[in-house]
Amino acid sequence: MKIAIVTGAASGIGLGIAKALLAQDYAVATMSRRSVDCYPEFLSLLQRHSGRMLYVQGDVSSAENREALLAEVLARWGRVDLLVNNAGVAPKERRDLLDMTEESFDYVVNINSKATFFFSQLVARQMLRQEISERFRGIIINIGSVSDALVSTNRGEYCISKAGIAMITQLLAARLSGEDIMVYGIRPGVIRTPMTAGVTEKYDQLVESGAFLQKRWGTPEDLGNAVLLLAGGLLGYSPGQVLTVDGGLSLPRL
Numbered sequence: 333m334k335i336a337i338v339t340g341a342a343s344g345i346g347l348g349i350a351k352a353l354l355a356q357d358y359a360v361a362t363m364s365r366r367s368v369d370c371y372p373e374f375l376s377l378l379q380r381h382s383g384r385m386l387y388v389q390g391d392v393s394s395a396e397n398r399e400a401l402l403a404e405v406l407a408r409w410g411r412v413d414l415l416v417n418n419a420g421v422a423p424k425e426r427r428d429l430l431d432m433t434e435e436s437f438d439y440v441v442n443i444n445s446k447a448t449f450f451f452s453q454l455v456a457r458q459m460l461r462q463e464i465s466e467r468f469r470g471i472i473i474n475i476g477s478v479s480d481a482l483v484s485t486n487r488g489e490y491c492i493s494k495a496g497i498a499m500i501t502q503l504l505a506a507r508l509s510g511e512d513i514m515v516y517g518i519r520p521g522v523i524r525t526p527m528t529a530g531v532t533e534k535y536d537q538l539v540e541s542g543a544f545l546q547k548r549w550g551t552p553e554d555l556g557n558a559v560l561l562l563a564g565g566l567l568g569y570s571p572g573q574v575l576t577v578d579g580g581l582s583l584p585r586l
């Protein structure tokens with residue numbers, strides 16, 4: 333059995349990733365800020381797979397909480413084969429760039445990029461202490477976004493945070509590939525999850541207008557499959573590779 337930490341796996345994309353990993357031979361540990369009772373679907377998964385799942389309530393932007401999650405995983409399973417930095421937030425309110433507050437900037441960047449970097453740093457140190465298993469000491473996958481390149485002036489802090497993740501993936505890949513730790517990124521497009529529930533109409537119209545090459549929203553299952561592809565080790569000679577999962581939304585066209 334392989335051991336995965338997937339942050340924010342109680343809902344949305346993270347839940348899709350957790351399900352995909354559980355269908356393979358993985359144990360999955362996760363952390364979200366709210367009580368597990370807020371997540372009925374995740375809770376029933378947890379009850380069904382209690383021997384292979386771990387839920388720790390906490391905030392990934394807290395160093396103490398990140399350390400607590402890793403400590404629980406090590407106490408239970410003794411190693412980490414896969415880290416998926418998935419937990420992320422949109423701004424609480426979409427505001428024009430000229431009205432963005434420092435508070436909102438700090439909130440989004442601290443969770444989306446700063447926590448991604450420092451959790452990777454913490455877990456990479458652990459992976460370096462591990463023996464190689466099936467070619468690698470471990471694999472780290474960062475969930476970025478097509479918003480690292482596509483501009484939305486009403487949620488600039490989100491775009492900045494995801495552009496940061498793109499560089500974090502490259503930096504970690506440059507530092508860790510030679511140590512048998514693979515680092516990859518995934519850039520989702522528009523995925524149907526609680527995060528996008530408030531902007532359904534806007535994205536429905538985009539889908540209808542043909543802005544996506546494939547006329548549908550992305551699903552958490554699409555992202556679960558992408559993680560399985562990268563975690564499976566078949567891209568073992570492609571450090572820092574970033575997979576775009578967006579139905580063609582960001583493909584340049586004339």
Ligand SMILES: NC(=O)c1ccc[n+]([C@@H]2O[C@H](COP(=O)([O-])OP(=O)(O)OC[C@H]3O[C@@H](n4cnc5c(N)ncnc54)[C@H](OP(=O)(O)O)[C@@H]3O)[C@@H](O)[C@H]2O)c1
Nearest residue numbers: 340344345364365366391392419420477520523525526527
């Ligand atoms: N949906 C999309 O269209 C889309 C597109 C591109 C990229 N993404 C990225 O994909 C990732 C997942 O998004 P999603 O759409 O699945 O969102 P979601 O449905 O809102 O799920 C996010 C999960 O992360 C957890 N989380 C958020 N902040 C956290 C924190 N500080 N500490 C611990 N857990 C935290 C949430 O739980 P709590 O609220 O209980 O903490 C929740 O379980 C994010 O990084 C997002 O930016 C999403």
